[in-house]
Amino acid sequence: MRVKKSDNISDRWPPIAWMSMVTLVAVAFVLGFLVLGRYRLYAPTVNVWVAMCRSLGLTPDLGAANEPQPTPQTPTSISWTTGTLAQISSGDKIHGAFIALNCTACHGEAGISSSDLAPTLAGIDAAATFKELADYRSGKRLWGVMNGISAALSAQDSADVAAYYASLPGGLPVLTGRSTPASGRTLRETDSAARLVFAGDPARGIAPCASCHGPEGYKLGAPALTSQRARYIERQTAAFAQGLRGNDINMQMRTIAKELAPDEMRAIAVLYGGGAPQ
C-alpha cells in the first residue's frame, strides 16, 4: 500500500524526547551530585560546591597532606614499574658471566649449588635475581656475604648477572604459566604436601605454591622452586614465618609461611627439591 509522505504527519517526538532526556539528567544530577554528595551518614554535611566535588570523587585527601607523615616501612625498594622491567630485560649476559665469577664459590660453577645455605641460580627468573640483589643492597634482606657483594654491584650489573643466570641450563625449570590439565590438583588430593602445593588451604588463607613458583604457574618476581635445594627452601620458609626475612612485596610469603607447621614446610620443600642433587 503506497501512502503519503510521512513528512505530512506532525512529528511530536523530538520535543518530547529531548525534554524527557533533559528532565531525567537534571533529576539524576540533583540526586547524585547534590543530595547524595551533601548528606552522608558518617561524614559531615557540606556545601554545594564541596558536595559536587565529593560526588566526582575529588576529596581533600587526594591532595598532599599537610601533616608530617611517618617514614613508610616498605619490604623492598623494588616495584615492578616499566623502568624496572625494561632494565631487567636489558641485562647483558656476557658481562653478567664475568660478574658471576664472584658467585661460583657458593652457587656452583654452573650455577648449581651444592650447599644448603646457597640456592641454585641456574635458570632462575631474571626478575627474581634482580630484586633479591637490590634487596641485599638496600638491607631489606639480610645475609652478610650477599649484603657485601651486592653493595659492589650497580643496578645494571645486577641486571646483567640476572640475565646470565636465567640463561644457564640444567638448573631450575623455566616457568611458563601454561599448564597441562591434570587430575588431582584440588583439595581432594590426599597427599598433604601436594595438596598445599597445588590447591593451597583456603581455610588458612594459603594460596597454592604452584600458582607462583611452578610447576607451570608463574608470577613476576617469584622464582621456580622445582629442583631448588630442599633445605634452602625450608630455611627460607621458616625465615619468612619467623619474621627474619620480610622482603616479599605484598607480604604474601610472610602471611603464608606463618600458617605452615614445621613438618608442612619440610614436606613442601622435599616435594619441590626432592630431585635436586643434595
Added chain:
Amino acid sequence: MNRVSRLALCHYWVAFGLFLPAVVLGAWQMLMRSPLPAPLDDPNTYYISMSLHGTVMAYVLTTFFVMGFGYAVTATSLGRPVRGMMAAWVGFALCLFGTLLAAAAILAGRATVLYTFYPPLLASRWYYGGVLLLVGGSMIWVVLMILNMLAWKRDNPGAPVPLAMFAITATAYLWAWSASGVAAELMGVILPAAFGATAQIDAGLARTLFSVTLHSIVYFWLMPAYIAFYTLLPAAAGGRLYSDKMARLTFIMFLVFSLPVGMHHLFADPEHGDGFKFLQGFFTFFVVLPTLMTVFSICASLEIAGRARGGRGLLGWIGALPWNEPMVLATGLSLVMLGLGGLGGIINMSYAMNSMIHNTSWVTAHFHLIFGGAVVIMYFAIAYEMWPRMTGKPLRSKAMARWQLWLWFLGMLITTIPWHIAGLMGQPRRVAIFDYDIPVVARTAALVDVSVLGGVVLLISAILLILVLLRSHLGEKTVERPLRYALAVVAPTRLATSLNGFALWNAIVLVLMLVAYGYPIGQFLFVLKPHSAPAYNVTRDGADSD
C-alpha cells in the same frame, strides 16, 4: 534454499555448533566447584574452561545468532534480497577466523583471563586479536543492516519500515554503540600492552571502557528474543500484535537506556566518585520501562490470540492458547525467567543493595537466568520457527522440541535458584575450588550439589536441541512456507519520522553518553594522576615473543 537462507543457516550452525561443547564445559565447571568428585580436577583447567565457556556463550553464540537472525529478518520482512551479500560473507569469515584464533589461544592455556579480560591480567595477543576480529567482523553486519533499511526507505518513501526490520536496525545501532567500549579498551589499553608497546595497563580506564559494553551487550543479546515476542509470537499464537507503535517505542527505549548505564557494574571501583555511579544506576531503572511495556504488550497480544481461539472469561484465554507451539511455549517459559531474573537485576543495579551481592554467585546466577534462560530459550524457539522456513524441511518432532524447552527451563531454574541463595550466603564467584571442610562453606554444599543436577539437565536439553535440528535438517524437503510476521491490530500506514528512523535517538544516545561517560572516562586522561599497574601476564609468553 535461497542465498540468504544459506547465509543465515551458516551463522546459526556456527552458533549452535559451538554452543553444545560450551554447555559441556559449563556442566563440568559446576561439577568441578561442587563437593562431588570431578574428572580432571585441576584449577587451571577450570579457568581455561571458564574462559572458553564465557567467550563462546557471550561473544560467539550471540554474535553469530544475531547476525544470522538479522539477515533472515532483512530478507523476509522487506521481501527482497539482502544487499551486500559478498560483504556479509566476508563478515562471516572474519568472525569465524577471530573465533578460532581466540579459542585456540584459550585452549593452549594462554588466555585464562575470562571473557571480561580482567586487566591488568594480560593474555596472549592472539586471544585479544581474535575477539577484536569477531567484533570487527560483526560491524560489517551492522553497516549492512543500516544500509538495507535506508535503501528500502529510499525505495518506499513515506512507508513505515516493517517492525521486524526497524527492530533489527535498532539492534545494529545498539551493538555499534555497545562494541565501541570493548573496541576502545582493546585497541587503546590492552593490545598496546599485548604487543609490548607498553608494560603498564591502566586497569581503571580499561574497566570503565569495558563497562560501556558490559551492560548494553546484554541488550544486544536480548533483542532477538524481543523481536520474536513482538513479530513472531503473535503470529504463532494465531493472533495479532497489540500495538505497533508501542513496539517501536520499546526498541527505541532499549537503544537509549541500555547504553549510559554500564557503570552499575563498577559500583565497587575506587576510581569513580559516587555521583556518576548513582547517575548511571538511576538511569538503569529506566531500562525496566521497555521490559514492562513488553510484558504488557505480549500479554495483550496473547489475550487477543486466546480470545480469537475461543477463550472466554477473565483467564480462559490463557488455556485456549496453542501451548504446543514451541514459540508460544518458549515465550511463556521465557517470561517467567525474565520476571525472576529481572527482579534480581533490580537489586544488582541499586547502588546500596549491590554491595550485598557484589562479586558473589548471585551475579552469576542472575545473568544465567536472564541470558542463559530467558534469552537463549527464545533463540531455540526462533531456530525452531525459522529452520523449516529456511531449509524447506519441517520440524520433525515438535514433541521433542517441547521437551527440550521444558528441560532447559527446569534445568536453568534448578541451577540458578540455589546459586542465588549461595550468593546471598556469601559464596564468591570465579572461584575454582571451595574447601567444603570450612563450616561457613559447608553450608553451601547442598545448594551447589543441587545446581550440579541443574547443569546435567541443561546438558541433556542442549543435546536434544542439536538432535532436533539435525533430524529436521536431514529430513524430507516439503513445500516451503514463508515466514509470517504478526500484523498489528491497527497496522500503521503512516508514521512520524522519529518512529521510522533513528536520527533523533542516536543524537539522544550521544548526548546521554557524553553526560554519563564524559567525566568518568575523561578523568583518567585529565584529572587523575597516572596510576597504571604493570601488565600481569597470565602466561610467560603471553605478550612477549609468540
